[in-house]
Amino acid sequence: MPETIGGAVPIGMWELVLATGFVLLTGALSVALGLKLERDLAIAAVRTYVQLLALGFVLRWVFVNQTWPIVLALLAIMIVAAAQTVLKRAGNAPRGVFGSSVVAMALTGITVTFAVTALIIRVPTWYEARYVLPIAGMVIGNSMTGIALTIERLFADLDSRGPEMLGLTALGASVWEAARPSVRTALKAGMMPTVNSMAAAGVVFIPGMMTGQVLAGADPVEAAKYQVVVMLMVAAATGIGAIAATLLMYRKRFTTDGTYLEPGLRDAGEG
């Protein structure tokens, strides 16, 4: 049995080559059957190599040289990149909501990450990069998907309810009262994948982080406890982030007089 590092079997050059070999085999099958998958597969495989090894080297360097400004700067980069991704995926969002997207991502990313590191894991120094960065990555990455889904659904649902909202507004409804059914629909849609994955975890699949820990030699029950913490905090982060993003953004599709900006009116009224 090979020597282990902290319980994990180290992976050498040979093992990487072997794993690459399987991808090459898939590529060869694609060429033989004319599936035209080989190009995408090759690019994705190269990106996986480059991005993950680069991340490994960056994290190794940060773990050794950690100072709080470096850790916070990395967090800020993650938050801004996630906020951009949210708006790219929710292409129907009004203009001028980038700030709201950043605020929502930062609110959820920072509070949930530090709540977990300080209150649950109880790291000795609050900016301990070994804990803060991976957890922030999981919180921000997962909640980003839920927030993007929520925002996309919010503005699609508002558009589909134009006549209904005109009727409500004409009866004296406030912006919130007119928009509330769409807010509810959007948050439900945005939370559903997270809720579903919580319900299926451990029955249908073994979550990725727990798999990694078990492979790295951790006790399965200890790994399970970590996974429970991670899944709950991802759910909380998605919920908080989606609610914050929704509340910060829905008004942008309404005028100050409380009327909905239908597609034909948007250039004039949208700021």
Add this chain to the structure above:
Amino acid sequence: MTDGAARASVHREACDPAAAPPLLEARGISVARAGDEGPGAVLDGVDFALPAGVLVEVAGPSGAGKTTLLLALARLLPGVTGALLLDGCPAAEIPPSAWRTQVALLPQRAALVPGTLAENLRLPWTLKVRHGERPPADEVLFGALEDVGLGGLVLDRDVARLSVGQLARVALVRVMLTRPRVLLLDEPDASLDDASAAEVARVTSAFVEGGGSVVRVSHVRADARASMRYRLEAGKLSAAPAPVPPQRAAAMAAPEVPHA
């Protein structure tokens, strides 16, 4: 005193208007055309004064801006210039949602929310703007439905099972139950047969007799009870002659003597 009257009197006292201003007044209302059709005005300086207790009919070709005019009067359209006054009180002094409870628009496309008939009819009383007002009792709802020929409907009927003509009348009943002072009706009988349209005309005239005012936009049927008629064309509102009674119309159909 009803809550509606209380709201109205608050505005009256707050504004202290000069002797008997019109109920609703528009001065120089202009709306620029938004969208792909290029620059131009949908409404070009429309002046309009609506006394209390009258039924006004606005006619005009399709696309002339009749709906735009109603949206502007209900303060439901951005980018409107000009002045709107209710009881001589400038619009700026009345919050938009309170304005809309007094100057109530019934959009042409009746859009009810999913749920039962009773939930839809009482929906206005779930809104913050009517906080503290009592929603109408079942008997009131039944009576109002009967007035528009919907007496056969039960209150827990799912609105998804109503016809287009029934939906239009339910929406009319709902807005009339809120007792606004001005009712803006956008083609209220476009989806109705003649008998239902007659019922709608009857309840709107009862509303006017009760002291309310109605601005009604139509191009399907003219309302014989209208006391003022306007025509909206090329962004301008002009007084229109009363519709010609049938026997005179027949006489006018005789060939005219050509001009020399």
